[in-house]
Amino acid sequence: MDISALATPALLVDAEAFDHNLRAMSEALRGPRLRPHVKAHKCTALAARQVAAGHVTFCCATVREMEGMAKAGLGEDLLLANEVLDARRLGDLDARVTVAVDSPETVHAAADGGVKEVLIDVNVGLPRCGCPPDEAGRLADLARSKGLEVRGVMGYEGHVVGLPERTLREQLTKDAMDKLIAAHSQVGGDVISAGGTGTYDINTWATEIQAGSYALMDTAYAHLELPFRQALFVLATVISVGQGYAVADAGLKAFGMDHGNPTVEGAEVWFVSDEHLTFAPSSPVKVGDRIRVTPAHVDPTVAYHERMHLIIGDRVTETWEVDLRGW
Amino acid sequence: MDISALATPALLVDAEAFDHNLRAMSEALRGPRLRPHVKAHKCTALAARQVAAGHVTFCCATVREMEGMAKAGLGEDLLLANEVLDARRLGDLDARVTVAVDSPETVHAAADGGVKEVLIDVNVGLPRCGCPPDEAGRLADLARSKGLEVRGVMGYEGHVVGLPERTLREQLTKDAMDKLIAAHSQVGGDVISAGGTGTYDINTWATEIQAGSYALMDTAYAHLELPFRQALFVLATVISVGQGYAVADAGLKAFGMDHGNPTVEGAEVWFVSDEHLTFAPSSPVKVGDRIRVTPAHVDPTVAYHERMHLIIGDRVTETWEVDLRGW
Numbered sequence: 001m002d003i004s005a006l007a008t009p010a011l012l013v014d015a016e017a018f019d020h021n022l023r024a025m026s027e028a029l030r031g032p033r034l035r036p037h038v039k040a041h042k043c044t045a046l047a048a049r050q051v052a053a054g055h056v057t058f059c060c061a062t063v064r065e066m067e068g069m070a071k072a073g074l075g076e077d078l079l080l081a082n083e084v085l086d087a088r089r090l091g092d093l094d095a096r097v098t099v100a101v102d103s104p105e106t107v108h109a110a111a112d113g114g115v116k117e118v119l120i121d122v123n124v125g126l127p128r129c130g131c132p133p134d135e136a137g138r139l140a141d142l143a144r145s146k147g148l149e150v151r152g153v154m155g156y157e158g159h160v161v162g163l164p165e166r167t168l169r170e171q172l173t174k175d176a177m178d179k180l181i182a183a184h185s186q187v188g189g190d191v192i193s194a195g196g197t198g199t200y201d202i203n204t205w206a207t208e209i210q211a212g213s214y215a216l217m218d219t220a221y222a223h224l225e226l227p228f229r230q231a232l233f234v235l236a237t238v239i240s241v242g243q244g245y246a247v248a249d250a251g252l253k254a255f256g257m258d259h260g261n262p263t264v265e266g267a268e269v270w271f272v273s274d275e276h277l278t279f280a281p282s283s284p285v286k287v288g289d290r291i292r293v294t295p296a297h298v299d300p301t302v303a304y305h306e307r308m309h310l311i312i313g314d315r316v317t318e319t320w321e322v323d324l325r326g327w
Numbered sequence: 328m329d330i331s332a333l334a335t336p337a338l339l340v341d342a343e344a345f346d347h348n349l350r351a352m353s354e355a356l357r358g359p360r361l362r363p364h365v366k367a368h369k370c371t372a373l374a375a376r377q378v379a380a381g382h383v384t385f386c387c388a389t390v391r392e393m394e395g396m397a398k399a400g401l402g403e404d405l406l407l408a409n410e411v412l413d414a415r416r417l418g419d420l421d422a423r424v425t426v427a428v429d430s431p432e433t434v435h436a437a438a439d440g441g442v443k444e445v446l447i448d449v450n451v452g453l454p455r456c457g458c459p460p461d462e463a464g465r466l467a468d469l470a471r472s473k474g475l476e477v478r479g480v481m482g483y484e485g486h487v488v489g490l491p492e493r494t495l496r497e498q499l500t501k502d503a504m505d506k507l508i509a510a511h512s513q514v515g516g517d518v519i520s521a522g523g524t525g526t527y528d529i530n531t532w533a534t535e536i537q538a539g540s541y542a543l544m545d546t547a548y549a550h551l552e553l554p555f556r557q558a559l560f561v562l563a564t565v566i567s568v569g570q571g572y573a574v575a576d577a578g579l580k581a582f583g584m585d586h587g588n589p590t591v592e593g594a595e596v597w598f599v600s601d602e603h604l605t606f607a608p609s610s611p612v613k614v615g616d617r618i619r620v621t622p623a624h625v626d627p628t629v630a631y632h633e634r635m636h637l638i639i640g641d642r643v644t645e646t647w648e649v650d651l652r653g654w
Contacts, residue, residue, distance in 0.1 A: 007390075007413070007654055039601055061602045063334075082576075082602060083566040085615050086334070102567055105614040127597065128574050128605055129567040158600070239410040240429055240456040247456050249409075252627040253652075257585040258599065270454065272585065273485070274366055274626050275388045275409060278455055287432040288412050299601050300579040304630060306653050325580075326633050327334055 009250035037212030087113025137186025152191030161198030177205035256300025336577035364539030414440025464513025479518030488525030583627025
């Protein structure tokens with residue numbers, strides 16, 4: 001099918017850039033050195049491509065993502081890299097399930113929900129989830145006393161991964177991982193899980209890297225000069241042309257907006273409305289033209305769309321359901 | 328069902344505030360004086376409540392919304408208040424369908440798609456869709472020459488509806504409607520469709536007001552001192568507690584972020600991640616507590632959720648599918 005046959009807005013994945021990204025990452029981080037994060041794409045068909053690139057361990061951010069991956073037969077080693085208080089849906093899964101815990105309450109929830117394995121989630125500098133490093137050992141003891149297998153630790157340097165200056169990223173990753181290693185020495189286990197696309201080749205302390213954005217990329221990560229290419233676009237149709245501007249049919253419900261406006265090559269984006277993008281093109285466009293819009297943040301963009309279309313040139317080669325949306 | 332049984336994040340509609348909003352609006356704008364905009368809620372069950380309040384004409388922003396409303400038997404008079412270049416799905420609907428047109432291309436698309444009625448969309452100051460006022464008459468002539476019934480004009484004063492100062496809203500609404508009235512004199516027809524929640528009682532020039540946000544409301548519209556109450560919340564669970572902050576399980580995929588962060592009463596929101604909200608509560612919270620988060624922008628918030636739960640106090644009285652999502 002030609003992309004001109006797609007109703008707009010439509011999520012496009014440039015197959016060449018996507019394949020490049022998977023190849024570049026799997027050459028840098030082979031097999032289980034990478035634990036791809038499915039939250040970035042929420043798509044089991046895309047995850048199957050990551051399996052084909054050699055990665056069979058995954059991490060998820062929601063119970064729904066865990067359920068969908070298990071159902072798709074991708075449950076060889078699933079980590080819910082997030083805290084939950086009702087783990088019953090996890091205990092029921094036909095998959096190897098590990099869940100992050102950072103408090104006595106989440107340890108109890110894991111045990112009560114029938115989960116068998118946990119990682120101790122450690123705060124390494126980002127004010128979000130994770131216990132203080134010096135409490136990790138005690139939490140591991142509690143988990144083991146409840147019959148849980150403690151596989152190790154995780155600690156996400158989320159305050160570091162987006163810093164544009166590489167030397168600063170390197171220094172702050174080391175500082176964060178010092179904390180995680182200290183916690184690991186108290187916890188034990190084989191796993192030290194950390195990192196993201198922005199630190200995938202910097203974080204050499206972790207045994208596995210939780211990167212997700214690398215596969216599709218966005219304009220926020222594009223500032224970091226990583227070897228990954230922009231593979232994700234929103235196809236839109238010009239529906240109206242005004243004096244010095246034009247309007248396309250992709251808006252606030254087609255783009256995650258927390259990192260700012262999406263961008264259009266050769267144009268200045270003025271503003272985004274619910275179903276409209278008003279932009280000033282540098283060369284004239286006409287009603288009916290198709291444009292490609294680059295999202296500022298991949299994860300909350302994908303979460304708005306029911307499907308994504310893999311394209312080579314102007315040809316749609318595959319259509320994938322974004323089947324891990326919701327909670 | 329008690330709301331404590333809901334998995335989080337979950338979209339809540341406070342029934343008392345919602346009923347108040349519907350009553351306040353239908354007392355101000357009776358029957359067809361209001362054409363509720365379904366883009367704000369994307370929910371046919373909610374639209375059915377608007378019908379019960381006396382409004383049977385609706386406007387939509389997408390073809391999918393039009394299809395869903397028709398399928399739900401709410402197609403007595405549906406306006407697609409947006410431009411489309413492929414109107415074939417509209418021509419097939421079992422409903423009275425009117426579509427906005429602002430160019431020869433969109434007139435031809437409407438005729439080719441089997442649509443029978445149009446409104447001439449006029450630019451009244453917002454740089455988005457709409458033809459220049461002095462081209463409206465010519466476009467109406469073209470539409471009639473193609474066999475289309477021209478019902479009148481529409482022109483959205485979207486640059487005005489959110490201005491906090493009422494006197495300025497009044498003045499700029501008048502300026503915008505002067506343009507629309509001038510265009511209407513060239514176009515003819517019975518309909519002058521305009522307005523929004525921010526100008527619902529100011530815009531006395533339009534024959535019908537296209538308001539949507541009034542039913543659920545958000546923090547952006549709350550600044551305008553309108554008689555509508557906040558009815559929409561996201562229920563979240565505290566999953567982690569740190570030093571001076573806590574983390575709840577509702578993030579970028581649960582909130583439209585273009586108007587900034589959502590808010591939590593009695594707390595300062597620090598930042599929002601994909602599935603997390605980090606906030607500093609003014610009084611201590613503990614892991615497992617439930618909090619209510621108020622979205623900054625209703626429309627792109629609702630579009631992330633599969634369903635919304637109508638609540639009275641802590642009791643869920645109904646659950647509605649958000650069945651008009653996608654395109």
